[in-house]
Amino acid sequence: MNLFRNVVFIAAIAGLVAGVVLACMQAYATVPLILKAEVYEQAGGGHHHDHAAPAATDTNAMSTAAPAANAMSSAAPAPAEAAAPAAEDEGWAPADGFERFAFSVVANIVTGIGFALILVAVSEFAGGIGNWRQGVFWGLAGFAVFTLAPGLGLPPELPAMPAADLTQRQIWWWATVVATAAGLGLIAFRKSLPLVILAVLLIVAPHVVGAPQPDSFETPIPEGLHHQFVVAVTVTNLVFWLVLGAVVGVVRGRFTGTATSLRDSFA
């Protein structure tokens, strides 16, 4: 299992670096917008779950009109400004401020390593990321697969924005990721025209099917705030993927050194 160990090691370093970078960017670019949106969310009657209460598509009226089970705990009795500033009404949540930030950083690093594991494993099938420059291109591919393609059908959403059933969106998200990755792989590594045509079909297909959309797009979130958020999310993710790919290239190159392969390097 030397290959396994080496791949995990490279992914851990790259994921750690890129995760920290992403967490810093989020702290300045996206989280302030989320906090702004939560002000609108609180004013609009607290947190809501469309999938749990399909009748409550009119979210503004929900806390008063519909005594939905998932909102009963704290949203109903607490005045908006007196409610705990935690993001959610259900279950445990980190306290605002440092604790919430710390959990975001942990999530960034852990999933950064997760994305790195996927990236390194897939790129090893294709011969491995040889240097930082190749890594940048692999990062672009990761950005296209994990941010651009799913983001077309399911744009980044702020709290208090309406959305379709969570599970259906998650299924569409993963299906889009797999189809886009397969399509890009075919384009990059197969030379036959029919396969490239198949690749284009694969990339287009999820958008023909269409992402699950909410019944109503009514939201208290201003259009400008949402647009700002979409740009911030897309750009921060682009930088994350470029850093991730580049660091994988650097670390892999450093540890393989003169060895011909990952297997023979530092096992």
Added chain:
Amino acid sequence: MTTASVSLGASVSSQSRFMQLALVALLGIFVVGFVGFSHIDAVHNAAHDYRHSMAFPCH
């Protein structure tokens, strides 16, 4: 599958190589899936800002 993979040196068969890399990819998918897509409330709340910032389906 006893043919050794060229890029990995003589000792790793291509089957073993495939299995190990597939295992790594699965591990990565599991990690991302648990942190970013779990329906457990506490996990969702802990990574709430992260999920929104990654444009993962949330709520």
